[in-house]
Amino acid sequence: MGRKAGFNEGEKSKKGPGIAKKHKESLRPNGLKGKKNLPIVTPIKKGETLLFQGSTLFRQRLVLSVLSGKPVKIINIRKSHDKPGLHEYEVSLVRLLDKITNGTVVEIYEDGTSIFFQPGLLFGGTIEHDCSLERGIGYYLEALIMLSLFCKKPLHATLRGVTSNNIDPSVDTCKTSMIGAMKNFIYNDENLEITIKKRGLLPNGGGEIFFKCPSVYHLKPVQLEDFGLVKKVRGTAYALRVAPYRANKVVEKAKGVMLKYIPDVFITIDQRKGIQSGNSPGFGVHLTAETTKGVIYSAEKVSNPDEPTTEDIGLEVAQWLCYKIGQGGMVDPSSQAIALLFMALGPRDVSKIVLGELTEYAIEFLRNLKTFFKVEFMLDYYKPENSEEESETQRKVLASCMGIGYTNFNKRPV
Template sequence: MPAKIKNNVLMYEGCNYLRYRLLLSTLSCKPVRITDIRAGDDDPGLREYEISFIRLLDKVTNGTRIELNETGTSLYYNPGLLVGGDLEHDCSLQRGIGYYLEGIMALAPFCKIPMNIKLRGITNNALDPSVDRIKASAIPLVKRFLAGDNSIELIISKRGVAPMGGGEVKFLCPINKNLKTIQFQNSGMVKRIRGIACSVRVSPAIANRMVESAKGVLLNFLPDIYIHTDQSRGASSGKSPGFGISLTAETTTEVFLSGEAFSPLMTTGSLPCVPEDLGKEAALKLLDEIHRNGCVDSPFQSMAALFMALGKKDVSKITVGPLTQTMIQFLRDLRDFFGTVFKIEHVKEEEDDTLTTQEQILLTCVGIGYTNISRRVL
């Protein structure tokens, strides 16, 4: 069901997909009002991590107007111009840095000044894409769309895990006048697997145990596997103990697919987390992602759809695996804010294809010719 429009303001209800709607509002310069945010909960209104994200949007833009009622159940957001520049932000410890970084990556190419932002908080957790996954899978995807200078960098200065955080990353992105249209339909064959096993304030042997476990699964399919161990010590190790592993498969057509696992938050009643189980879990998640057979890593489907819609007035095509629930709703919201409609069709498999992969979906759309209006002309 499309959004209601009242006095040129898009009206939504509920807390779901709040982050994506604020991003689309910022890019389209259309105000949005979101009501009934957890109105029926014992603890109604916006959560701390959502307020932190709104503050981050306020830092990145100039002239943004935000109105919040006393209970936090109603939000009015009227976006300003994207500025960017040198920024710092302390992310909420309820979510990972990846939650905030995904939003920044969508806005950074359209800022007035090249983005140079330092984010502090939790670099790895079990809920959000880790900074390692974003560095390995999302950044190569964004580079495909950027015209001219596409020297995006993500520097992991410190690692931090829940509950105390202490991690720090630096993200640098140049500005672009507009985006390219791309034809990205062949996912190719996996040629190598790389990864990183990180351990923070725990025994260095734990990282090696995760590596051996992951290799035990993956070496049945491919010999070219190298997993680096990152044992953070001292000032670069954050404030809490934890460990995890992130694996990335690269195909012959430069598609990057990832799978990862991280130790859950240790509480008094929680079951012990075994490093070997985490290594195996990450390897199986990577194999599942490869089985989905898309050209885009699943968590970043919506980012690909956004850049396709904002591209030049030409046809873009991308093949993805089964659409995630987030992606389905994001396509509806794209139609509300930009009027862009995607053609979705199933890719027919060749008769001689013996691979048993999931059915691919071809997304086709014509870009709106979005131009960076904040960029200096001279």
């Protein structure tokens, strides 16, 4: 085991210790997207500390560590890689968690292959954070969405970086699908919103968003089974530092697909200029399909920095949205982990939700929920009484669990 590195001066938070030495590396898109047959990593309990190995599911483990109050130690982080240790975007995530908590202790070993994380209390308040350009703002915003409801003070966060890429959920997806899923579990969503002030694409970013979220004392149980039928399709196409006709072509391609199935299709064009258009040229599109029950499915795609002249992304994103509609469920696949988390943290009552095909990210999240909170879900195939038998590829999952009665002890009940 390596020697522990000291904290850098000037990077210490007013609320707690700072972050140790930063390790910059090139982007390696980790996560579960596209990976099959992932090994099940069994955590080792060493006293009160949970011990994990490897960089997989790094964000999940830190978020659940903050919510559960259990310290974690992660070792052998890319130890056999050419560039071992934590990536820059992972260190940036640790810094963000340190900003919204009070009393967090972080120790990163000199070679960057091991980290000890002892969470503090969720404080919230007003923060600003410059996200790493290796990952999108959505990578960090999803973590804030999971944590912000349980802060002592309402969270007002300003994040800067890349608003859309083809790896992480975009800010538009967080604003529509994730916030929509979040509203099912709280009683008052009046001060819950995401505002896109500037858009920014790879490689230089330049985007800026504002996230506002209230703090709650506890969540509510849910019984979400009827997701309804799609009633309208909405979308936003944006062109940043490129000719406006590219966004028009993207809209034309996307509408050509969606109008075959539903007449109510409306896609706006967000043409930004100057500082609001970020630091890199590019274009993209984000589509949403809203059902009669208020469920929102999202699909998105942005131009590749290496091939910025391809307008076929409008066709691709429309087909991807049709696939998500076919999968069904009460939340978009990108929001499955958020829904499962809030069900587990809900009151001591049974909560149920119908989901489309479980993503591998959600499956691993279920395993981590069991590790940190001892919560087990009952999963069964869902088939409505008045529907015909569905094919193997369109089976939906009925997930149910008993909540642990998690309460925000930093906030007094009203």
